[in-house]
Ligand SMILES: Cc1cc2nc3c(=O)[nH]c(=O)nc-3n(C[C@H](O)[C@H](O)[C@H](O)COP(=O)(O)OP(=O)(O)OC[C@H]3O[C@@H](n4cnc5c(N)ncnc54)[C@H](O)[C@@H]3O)c2cc1C
Ligand code: SF4
């Protein structure tokens with residue numbers, strides 16, 4: 086049964102739970118807030134399907150493409166660009182699939198502020214997927230929904246982290262007619278439980294309910310990473326030590342899913358027909374591209390990816406790049422675990438979130454942040 090998979094390696098991709106013909110596998114949250122398969126032995130008929138689709142037990146990447154071409158890309162609509170994390174390539178691709186009569190799958194906040202994969206058949210609903218949410222998204226039952234759409238002859242654009250895309254491909258097997266997969270260059274997915282803690286922390290500090298969150302708004306510039314919490318009553322919370330905590334937790338890799346540190350997708354063999362990301366280093370390669378507004382990196386990995394890109398090129402501002410000029414760390418190797426990850430979790434379990442934060446960033450981190458900001462202004 087699938088429980089032989091080492092939890093340190095399991096991606097939580099849901100392929101095993103989605104494929105089980107007896108519904109014997111449920112995804113259950115562990116104490117770090119990540120979901121893992123749990124098997125009801127009495128329902129299992131030992132058919133072996135779950136093991137057959139698992140990317141950990143079958144190491145070679147399902148349908149790989151090695152990068153064929155790379156582009157810097159920027160959407161020509163200022164409004165789209167403002168609401169996208171990079172250059173808006175996701176919106177260009179999803180508009181194209183809608184024009185083809187298709188549907189889009191991607192990650193959005195639900196009403197409880199949980200990030201989950203949803204299906205969109207309209208641009209309005211798709212807009213909720215815009216913007217990176219730096220946390221592991223809840224996949225729920227979407228693999229089965231994708232299968233249903235494909236079996237009805239619809240085109241489907243699925244976007245997600247490489248492990249989610251690979252999980253979907255393995256679950257679907259040969260039934261991929263009409264499917265377009267887009268993966269992200271991915272540095273890692275942090276714990277949904279710790280994000281919930283950060284949201285509660287903000288609500289406690291502001292004494293207001295959090296109703297939306299932007300992980301990397303472009304209000305200041307694409308190059309400035311700050312976060313904005315949108316609160317009830319039209320209030321906002323940003324530009325202080327408490328509001329910018331999540332990006333620090335993320336970059337410090339304090340609570341990534343353990344599998345991110347041995348990720349088999351951190352290389353140039355891509356599982357998406359196209360890969361989208363931030364075009365880091367664009368100023369070095371094309372200094373006048375206009376990077377303040379955000380730039381996407383688009384990697385074209387398969388023949389299908391090439392066909393789509395050929396159709397879309399006339400509609401976008403682009404610049405072809407040598408793939409070697411835009412290599413990011415996650416295209417070379419998995420992110421390394423933070424040496425103090427265990428200490429963070431131990432303190433969190435014993436004394437809670439605020440104590441864990443203080444133990445890592447120091448008791449006076451808010452004061453230090455203020456002083457640093459003042460010094461920058463001088
Ligand atoms: C967890 C994570 C790690 C990332 N790491 C890197 C990195 O190391 N380097 C890099 O260059 N880029 C990284 N990205 C990608 C980058 O932040 C942008 O999401 C990407 O360039 C798309 O930008 P856009 O302007 O085309 O689309 P946007 O309009 O901003 O759309 C965002 C896209 O990301 C998807 N998405 C958002 N949140 C999640 C999530 N939690 N899980 C799965 N899919 C999600 C949406 O479905 C949508 O397709 C990461 C994204 C995520 C979510
Ligand atoms: S072996 Fe078959 S029945 Fe048992 S859990 Fe796996 S998929 Fe389900």
Ligand code: SF4
Pocket residue numbers: 087090094095096097098099100101102122138139140141142252
């Ligand atoms: S990696 Fe995916 S298929 Fe394998 S055990 Fe984990 S959730 Fe199941």
Ligand code: SF4
Pocket residue numbers: 096246247248249271272273274342344345346348349350351
């Ligand atoms: S780093 Fe790898 S394992 Fe972690 S979320 Fe990204 S693709 Fe999945």
